[in-house]
Amino acid sequence: MSAFLWLAEIKRRVPMHSPRCFLSRVGPLSKPGLLPWCATKHPGWSKLFLGSAGEGNFTNVITKKFQRGQKSQRKPGYIGPLDGSWQERLADVVTPLWRLSYEEQLKVKFEAQKKILRRLESYLQKLNGVNVTTSAPRAEGLSCLLHPIIPSPVINGYRNKSTFSVNRGPDGNPKTVGYYLGTWRDRSIVCVRSNHLKNIPEKHNQVAQEELGVQKEAVKKFFTTGPGAVCDLTSLYFQESTVTRCSHQQSPYQLLSGEPHLFEDLLGLKIRISPDAFFQINTAGAEVLYRTVGELSRVNSNTILLDICCGTGVIGLSLAQYASQILGIELVEQAVEDARWTAAFNGITNCEFHTGRAEKILPQLLKSKEDGQVIVAVVNPARAGLHYQVVRAIRNCRAIHTLIFVSCKPHGEATRNIIELCCPPDSAKKLLGEPFVLRKAVPVDLFPHTLHCELVLLFTR
Numbered sequence: 001m002s003a004f005l006w007l008a009e010i011k012r013r014v015p016m017h018s019p020r021c022f023l024s025r026v027g028p029l030s031k032p033g034l035l036p037w038c039a040t041k042h043p044g045w046s047k048l049f050l051g052s053a054g055e056g057n058f059t060n061v062i063t064k065k066f067q068r069g070q071k072s073q074r075k076p077g078y079i080g081p082l083d084g085s086w087q088e089r090l091a092d093v094v095t096p097l098w099r100l101s102y103e104e105q106l107k108v109k110f111e112a113q114k115k116i117l118r119r120l121e122s123y124l125q126k127l128n129g130v131n132v133t134t135s136a137p138r139a140e141g142l143s144c145l146l147h148p149i150i151p152s153p154v155i156n157g158y159r160n161k162s163t164f165s166v167n168r169g170p171d172g173n174p175k176t177v178g179y180y181l182g183t184w185r186d187r188s189i190v191c192v193r194s195n196h197l198k199n200i201p202e203k204h205n206q207v208a209q210e211e212l213g214v215q216k217e218a219v220k221k222f223f224t225t226g227p228g229a230v231c232d233l234t235s236l237y238f239q240e241s242t243v244t245r246c247s248h249q250q251s252p253y254q255l256l257s258g259e260p261h262l263f264e265d266l267l268g269l270k271i272r273i274s275p276d277a278f279f280q281i282n283t284a285g286a287e288v289l290y291r292t293v294g295e296l297s298r299v300n301s302n303t304i305l306l307d308i309c310c311g312t313g314v315i316g317l318s319l320a321q322y323a324s325q326i327l328g329i330e331l332v333e334q335a336v337e338d339a340r341w342t343a344a345f346n347g348i349t350n351c352e353f354h355t356g357r358a359e360k361i362l363p364q365l366l367k368s369k370e371d372g373q374v375i376v377a378v379v380n381p382a383r384a385g386l387h388y389q390v391v392r393a394i395r396n397c398r399a400i401h402t403l404i405f406v407s408c409k410p411h412g413e414a415t416r417n418i419i420e421l422c423c424p425p426d427s428a429k430k431l432l433g434e435p436f437v438l439r440k441a442v443p444v445d446l447f448p449h450t451l452h453c454e455l456v457l458l459f460t461r
Contacts, residue, residue: 086170090179090192095449098198102155102448109453110149113443116411116455117142120418124438127423142441149443149453150292153284157201158448161281164204167191198449203231220256235259237275261338267291267318269346277335278311285446289406289454290315292442296404296458297376299323304369306377306400308358308390313339315378317348323376326351327365329358359389366397375399380406385413391420396433403436403459410455421459436461 091098097105121143152158169176169191179197182188195205222228223236235258253275262273267287273279280286293315299305303323307316310328312335320326320343328351330336336355343351354361369375377400379386394400403421407414420429421436436459444454 086181086190086192087196090181090194091197093181094179094194094197095199096451098449102151105448106149106151106445109445109451110443112451113149113410113441113453113455114142114146117144117146117441120410120415121438123415123419124422127419144438145440147440147442149445150288152282152445152448153288154282155448156198158282158285159199159201159204160279160283164194165191169193199447206230224257233258234262235275266314269314269317269342271312271314271317272338272341272345273312274334274338276332277338278332280446282446285444286314289444289446289456290318292444292456293378293404293406294319294322296440296442296456297378297402299376302374304373304375304399306366306375308362308377308379308386308394309381310339310353311335311380313342313351313353315380316351317342317346320348320350324350327369328353329361329365330355331357357387359387359393362390363393366393366399369399373399374401376402376404378404378406381414381417383409383412386417388420391417392430395421395431395436398433401461405457405459407455407457408452410457418457434461 097108100108118141164177165180167176167180167189168174169178176191176193178191178193178195181190181192194200197205219238220236223231223233236256237253238256260274264271264273264279264283266283267290280289297305297319299319299322301322301324304325304327305316305319305323307313307326307328310316310330311332313326313328313330316326316328317339326348328336328339330339330353333355336353339351339353343349343353354365366375375397377394379390379394394403405414405418405421410418418438420431422438423431423435425432425435438457439460440458442456442458444456446452446454
């Protein structure tokens, strides 16, 4: 059995750069030999999570090939100078833009988003002459309007989630706490301390370097009266599982101490967050992102806002005062419960939140809302993109004239989704509605020092 702990810390928000709300999670902590799938590869393997949800670590940095017990002559490959320190190598992987000023980072990200949009527009133009937009070509060699990238209000130590691993370090210490370089497959894993990474809060690193016991009471004592008390935790959860990622439904979280939920102030609302609910790792950046979505949506008292993959419902709830109704769909039951609580606590009465797979719920939900009503749809899917039935339901709903697509990986599955939304009608694929047209693109940076960026796309028809 491996054990997961979910920890939470709340800090009072005063000025913009004061400590913010942190959601902390620890797991899995495992004893040697208890995980059959990894016992022969990394005895004593354990992992420490400080955070709620969001971006993961980058690995696969140092690669060594072993064939039939013989070591390959290929030199280890990693990002960064050959003579760089272990810390620099790790920083080059986890935060590859750390050597640049933030202004230079934004330029790199803007060019990357522009390249993605050019490729996307090229795809759309090839689809039987689809017009990306009815206006003349705009700046940056694009047909749609590309806005300047919106910077993150917080540049350093912005993560409200940090993920650490515990294993052998470069010096042979078997209890090194940090991030991995290498691959399990090639048995080249080395755990490098991460206290130098610019995106991790200082307190996360401070606690991560302490040794954690596997017993519940020992861990509870560590974070309540021991060295971990510096975090001033709101909640301490424990979860047992046989896999590295496990939902609350598969194995319920056990509250060891503190409050059962984390609370965050966001866009004038008090938001409740459960252990299993997704929440952006950069709280200040998330406010900028959601504000951007709201400005592009232009909802009014005659508009229904459809929030697909709504998570804790923050986007819809923040716009509820302007719309006639908010309809949210989310797979994670705990997140929907959080959204309903947040609505009730903040006195919001025009919201409905539905639990389940969007491809099952959305088609029926849209059928009941199409009688002359205007719908603005917002989708914020995971990196896997939208299920084709969700795309088909949006495309075939005549009441949806505006669509906002938020993607952290627009060059992945999101590209397929967008092509299906914008291509000519295709009876074979049951895409019968009028195609959407890409109008605007707004990059929003939530992950300074990394290559990641959220891209908000506005479509109309």
